[in-house]
Amino acid sequence: METSSAPGLAAKKAPLLTGFLLLFMLAMILANLGGNMYGPLMSLYVRDLGADIQQIGLFFTLASIIPLALQIFGGWISDTIGRLRAIAIGSLFGVLAYAPLILAQRWEWLLAAEALGAMTHALIGPSFDAFIAEQSSEENRARMFGVTQTLFGVVGVVGPIFGGWLAEAYGFKPMLMVAALLYILATLLRIGMARRAARGAQGAQGLTFAGLKANLGTMFGLLVSGGLITWILLTDGVRDISFALSMNLFSVYMQEHIGLNLTQIGLTSSIFGACMMAMHIPGGWLADKAGERVGIALGFALVGFSLGLLVFVPAGAAWLVYAGWALAGVGVGLLSPAYASLISKAVPANLRGTAFGLFSTSLGLVSLPAPWIGGWLWAHVGPRFPFLVTVVVTFLTIIPVLLKFKLPKNGNEQPTG
Numbered sequence: 001m002e003t004s005s006a007p008g009l010a011a012k013k014a015p016l017l018t019g020f021l022l023l024f025m026l027a028m029i030l031a032n033l034g035g036n037m038y039g040p041l042m043s044l045y046v047r048d049l050g051a052d053i054q055q056i057g058l059f060f061t062l063a064s065i066i067p068l069a070l071q072i073f074g075g076w077i078s079d080t081i082g083r084l085r086a087i088a089i090g091s092l093f094g095v096l097a098y099a100p101l102i103l104a105q106r107w108e109w110l111l112a113a114e115a116l117g118a119m120t121h122a123l124i125g126p127s128f129d130a131f132i133a134e135q136s137s138e139e140n141r142a143r144m145f146g147v148t149q150t151l152f153g154v155v156g157v158v159g160p161i162f163g164g165w166l167a168e169a170y171g172f173k174p175m176l177m178v179a180a181l182l183y184i185l186a187t188l189l190r191i192g193m194a195r196r197a198a199r200g201a202q203g204a205q206g207l208t209f210a211g212l213k214a215n216l217g218t219m220f221g222l223l224v225s226g227g228l229i230t231w232i233l234l235t236d237g238v239r240d241i242s243f244a245l246s247m248n249l250f251s252v253y254m255q256e257h258i259g260l261n262l263t264q265i266g267l268t269s270s271i272f273g274a275c276m277m278a279m280h281i282p283g284g285w286l287a288d289k290a291g292e293r294v295g296i297a298l299g300f301a302l303v304g305f306s307l308g309l310l311v312f313v314p315a316g317a318a319w320l321v322y323a324g325w326a327l328a329g330v331g332v333g334l335l336s337p338a339y340a341s342l343i344s345k346a347v348p349a350n351l352r353g354t355a356f357g358l359f360s361t362s363l364g365l366v367s368l369p370a371p372w373i374g375g376w377l378w379a380h381v382g383p384r385f386p387f388l389v390t391v392v393v394t395f396l397t398i399i400p401v402l403l404k405f406k407l408p409k410n411g412n413e414q415p416t417g
Contacts, residue, residue: 017147021135024084024193025151028128031091031186032152034179036159037166038101040269041262043251045172049107053252057375059107060248063114064371074122075130075357076215079350083131086353088194090123091187098180102173126357133344133352141344142292145337146284153280153333156273164266219347219354228346229355231404235397242393244370246386249378250310257383259315271322272329279333287338293405296342297398299335303328304394311387345407 038045046056078086097116104110129145136144166175222229254260254268287295306327313320340356347355374386 020193021148023189024131025148027186027189027193028152029155029186030182030189031094031124032155033159033162034098034182036155036269036273037163037179038172038176040160040251040266041163041167041172043248044255044262044265046107046110047252048172049104049110051107053249053378054372054375055107056249056252057372057378059110060244060371061369062111063118064244070118070122071126071357072216072219072354073212073357074119075126075352075354076212077123078127078130078353078357079215080211082197083127083134083353084190084194084197086123086127088187088190090120090127091183091190093117093123094120094183095180095187098176098183102176102180122357126353126355129340129344129356130352132340134349138345140288142284142287142295142337142341143281144284145340146281146287149284149333149336149340150277150280153273153277156276157270160266160269160273161263162266164263164269167266168262215351215354219351222347222351228342228405228407231400232343232346235400235404238393239397241370242390245374245377246390248371249374249386253311253383253387254321257315258313258317258321260318260321264318264321268321268325272325272332275326275329276333276336277329279330280337283334284337284341286334287341292338292342292407293401295338296335296405297401299331299333299338300394300398300401302331302334304391304398306331307387307394308391311384311391342405342407 043056043060046059047053051059074086074090077089093116097113097120100109100112100116104113132145132148133141163175163179166178223233224230251265254265255262260268283295283299286298306324309327310321310324313324343355344352377386377389
């Protein structure tokens with residue numbers, strides 16, 4: 001996730017991974033191990049602090065508001081001051097976010113952690129993808145994303161099962177303390193890398209209103225042009241709305257309707273992460289050889305089928321849950337490097353941070369009530385219904401992916417107005 005001032009790694013014949021990039025990935029893994037320890041269990045933690053099912057939906061709705069204001073802004077900061085500096089600053093907010101997580105006595109306290117976490121994600125998320133794009137050529141772009149996402153994928157394998165075991169054996173708060181220690185170590189590494197990059201930086205830009213205005217103006221032109229960026233935004237937004245409707249409730253569904261305990265729920269996420277990690281490199285190779293839209297469409301098809309399977313798993317059939325999450329991991333492993341590669345090629349290099357900030361959480365205003373609506377549908381229509389909506393939307397998304405996700409022959413899109 002870092003700065004263009006970092007050691008040049010993008011030469012076509014250079015090794016795909018260097019020592020500097022591996023150190024960068026180590027810091028990313030340590031930081032995100034903690035998040036993956038508690039992330040899959042978050043709705044259960046919210047409930048453990050006194051929330052009912054509709055309040056869980058309300059919590060995730062409120063938690064979605066702050067990223068709306070910060071994602072694009074964080075991407076612009078990354079484009080302006082550099083990837084590594086943006087990540088180091090974001091990491092400091094991440095350390096602070098653990099305080100309300102650990103000290104919370106009521107579920108409402110967790111909103112403070114979500115606010116600080118939103119600042120962290122706004123700075124780090126766009127910077128990561130933009131940094132990786134800068135370390136590759138267009139010919140091996142998807143493979144670079146595939147390799148780095150494979151390395152990063154260890155957090156989705158180790159984190160959930162370790163977090164689930166700690167929470168089951170010792171409780172949520174001791175588990176969160178371990179996660180916080182890992183994040184602090186990652187922050188120290190990131191600060192060191194940012195200081196190293198700053199020593200080699202030349203003429204770093206300042207944060208100005210004029211720069212923000214120019215950046216957003218160019219991005220707005222791409223969004224309304226009716227081309228590839230427009231269609232990525234539309235499909236990504238609709239898909240995010242449908243997933244916000246249901247996925248925050250999945251751990252509750254697995255516990256109450258299938259009968260899984262916390263360790264088993266953590267294991268489902270680990271299985272998902274392992275299968276996703278195994279498919280990142282093949283997914284990157286497929287995207288480079290056959291085109292990004294092939295990997296994205298195939299990935300969506302597998303994710304839709306797996307979610308449909310999961311919501312009809314009978315009580316006690318843990319092995320079917322594991323199989324469903326494994327298939328979902330394969331699907332996401334195929335589409336993730338293709339998506340990242342496509343976005344990086346569709347925008348100018350100086351807008352990559354802003355673009356990844358926009359698409360990493362492209363929830364629009366209409367999606368804000370989605371988690372609360374999902375909780376209401378669970379309570380008044382049935383627990384399966386929110387998930388079925390997600391399944392239908394996932395399959396429908398494949399249509400615009402196949403028809404519209406095509407790069408212009410002359411490379412990056414340019415704004416038309």
